[in-house]
Amino acid sequence: MDAATPVVVRQGRRRPSGALEGEVLAALQRAGIPLTPREVQATLPGELTYSTVVTILSRLHGKEVLTRTPRGRAYAYAPLTDEAGLAARRMHKILDGRTDREVVLTRFADGLDEADAALLRQLLSDGLPRPR
Structure with missing residues (x-):
């Protein structure tokens, strides 16, 4: 050319x-x-x-x-599930592949905005609802 x-x-x-x-x-x-x-x-x-x-x-x-x-x-x-279930499955898959789960979960929780952190605290204290 x-x-x-x-x-x-x-x-x-x-x-x-x-x-x-x-x-x-x-x-x-x-x-x-x-x-x-x-x-x-x-x-x-x-x-x-x-x-x-x-x-x-x-x-x-x-x-x-x-x-x-x-x-x-x-x-x-x-x-297999809805969009929320697929997102949760992806999160589980990532977490399952890690030996430093505590570090990963800590950094994840630390990165949440205040509203999401409050929601997570509430879910954990009330007992997680089972999806229908």
Whole structure:
């Protein structure tokens, strides 16, 4: 390529990392029932290929975010829990991987704003409610 040849920079429609997983998970949560990859594909905007949807669903299943049950020649996928439950699972996973749990929990609690710290104190003193 010589100096006169223009360089074309493509502005791809690529989503940020994890955005597709978030969109797929949100679609499944909105549905409220298990969906096959084809059904998930139909609910999403844009032109995602079937294989892309299957890959995303498989990754989410591998991360233990989704359950899957056979339905015909495919699987039907459903979230294991709601968004709050997923956030809690991520927090547990991080904490479980640490040997210095006390330090991690102390720094976490120290970083809370006053309202969240008061809520946490209240939850711990009242006994944690069990999610429904």
